[in-house]
Amino acid sequence: MSVMPTAEQTSSTALDVAWARAQFPALAQTVNGQPAVFFDGPGGTQVPQQVIDAISDYLKRDNANTHGAYQTSRNTDRIVDEARAAMADFLNCDPDEIVFGANMTSLTFAMSRAIGRDLGPGDEIVLTLLDHDANFSPWKALEEKGVAIRAAKFNESDCTLDMADLASKINSRTRLVAVGYASNAVGTINDVGEVVRLARQAGALSYIDAVHYAPHGPIDVRAVDCDFLVCSTYKFFGPHMGVLYGKRARLNQFRPYKVRPNTDETPGSWEWGTLNHECIAGIKACVDYWATLGRRAQPAVTSRRAAILAAHEAIHQHERAMLQKMISGLLTIPGLKLYGITDPRRFDNRCATIVVRIEGHTPLELATKLGERGFFTWDGNYYALNVTEQLDVERLGGFLRIGLLHYNTMEEVERMLAALREIVRR
Numbered sequence: 001m002s003v004m005p006t007a008e009q010t011s012s013t014a015l016d017v018a019w020a021r022a023q024f025p026a027l028a029q030t031v032n033g034q035p036a037v038f039f040d041g042p043g044g045t046q047v048p049q050q051v052i053d054a055i056s057d058y059l060k061r062d063n064a065n066t067h068g069a070y071q072t073s074r075n076t077d078r079i080v081d082e083a084r085a086a087m088a089d090f091l092n093c094d095p096d097e098i099v100f101g102a103n104m105t106s107l108t109f110a111m112s113r114a115i116g117r118d119l120g121p122g123d124e125i126v127l128t129l130l131d132h133d134a135n136f137s138p139w140k141a142l143e144e145k146g147v148a149i150r151a152a153k154f155n156e157s158d159c160t161l162d163m164a165d166l167a168s169k170i171n172s173r174t175r176l177v178a179v180g181y182a183s184n185a186v187g188t189i190n191d192v193g194e195v196v197r198l199a200r201q202a203g204a205l206s207y208i209d210a211v212h213y214a215p216h217g218p219i220d221v222r223a224v225d226c227d228f229l230v231c232s233t234y235k236f237f238g239p240h241m242g243v244l245y246g247k248r249a250r251l252n253q254f255r256p257y258k259v260r261p262n263t264d265e266t267p268g269s270w271e272w273g274t275l276n277h278e279c280i281a282g283i284k285a286c287v288d289y290w291a292t293l294g295r296r297a298q299p300a301v302t303s304r305r306a307a308i309l310a311a312h313e314a315i316h317q318h319e320r321a322m323l324q325k326m327i328s329g330l331l332t333i334p335g336l337k338l339y340g341i342t343d344p345r346r347f348d349n350r351c352a353t354i355v356v357r358i359e360g361h362t363p364l365e366l367a368t369k370l371g372e373r374g375f376f377t378w379d380g381n382y383y384a385l386n387v388t389e390q391l392d393v394e395r396l397g398g399f400l401r402i403g404l405l406h407y408n409t410m411e412e413v414e415r416m417l418a419a420l421r422e423i424v425r426r
């Protein structure tokens with residue numbers, strides 16, 4: 001029997017980059033007469049006009065605290081609910097499994113403190129040396145309580161996680177395994193499904209840092225089956241905030257530190273004090289931007305979740321093409337060393353975040369010279385401290401990081417390569 005393709009399965013069209021760019025007012029800036037090129041996305045992305053409008057409309061019209069018996073407060077309650085539903089679509093969970101917080105780091109410290117309440121000597125936590133420090137130090141802090149920390153290594157040749165080492169560190173004493181979905185330094189995408197499986201097999205919790213992965217690939221917490229997953233909306237075209245997904249049973253299982261009048265019901269019990277309501281209004285607009293982008297690529301999609309997935313599909317093709325051009329161009333620059341996966345056949349295991357060093361030039365010098373020419377890149381360790389220490393580049397200023405996003409263009413990649421060649425020749 002032949003199966004008719006559903007509307008959600010129709011073939012995708014290319015990403016409408018020109019339309020996407022027109023949504024981001026910041027992209028129109030110039031530096032020293034040159035167009036600004038935003039290759040700084042891994043540190044934070046720009047926001048589309050609809051996010052800016054949602055934030056300012058909230059402040060103009062709905063600004064209030066929550067749970068009051070009057071109009072603006074009720075509007076605020078509705079806006080928070082809508083943002084929760086939007087993030088639930090983004091991550092594929094239920095709205096009451098979404099917790100808002102200041103940023104991923106604060107949410108992770110809150111969670112490590114709560115989970116750590118019940119831990120002590122004899123308990124172990126497995127981390128990785130590939131992770132951003134925000135998924136390392138909050139767990140390492142539990143050493144104070146006698147918890148043993150074990151850190152899985154990565155392979156220096158291609159900066160992939162050493163899965164055998166990780167598996168060997170998980171045992172019956174392991175209580176939690178924390179791992180990044182993708183590295184914000186070298187761009188490696190980790191097999192988080194397998195990490196979750198290993199953790200579960202040992203009876204341990206899994207905690208995924210999806211901050212770097214979120215703008216590059218679709219997240220499905222149901223499919224990954226993790227206990228917790230964190231991301232930051234400012235890395236995927238939203239405002240400066242963090243979001244935590246927790247399985248309902250897990251959010252109910254652990255006891256948050258909180259003030260007494262605060263609700264005991266999840267997810268509110270994990271959100272303390274007054275949240276940034278204007279940014280929460282911006283989060284819904286950010287997810288709606290994703291959906292609009294997806295509907296432009298695949299007009300037949302129906303649900304918001306399907307539209308988000310369509311956006312990811314279109315983004316993936318565009319980012320892949322730019323990644324290929326950027327990496328092959330970089331590798332022709334004399335004295336340049338690229339850390340991470342360089343073989344195009346393995347590009348499914350990396351995202352479009354690239355770090356390099358160039359002989360005779362510090363990363364800061366390169367970033368400064370590029371910055372004067374309008375190219376925004378990062379130098380340093382970007383808090384992936386274990387990565388720069390292990391690769392022995394911490395004492396040398398870390399790496400130059402170039403981050404490609406859907407609003408970047410092939411032409412920007414070509415201009416960046418030309419600028420770098422010119423800087424290195426001098």
Ligand SMILES: Cc1ncc(COP(=O)(O)O)c(C=O)c1O
Nearest residue numbers: 103104105132134184211212232
């Ligand atoms: C992979 C990764 N994890 C965690 C963080 C910390 O996120 P936040 O700034 O929301 O605390 C970052 C920030 O750069 C990151 O790239």
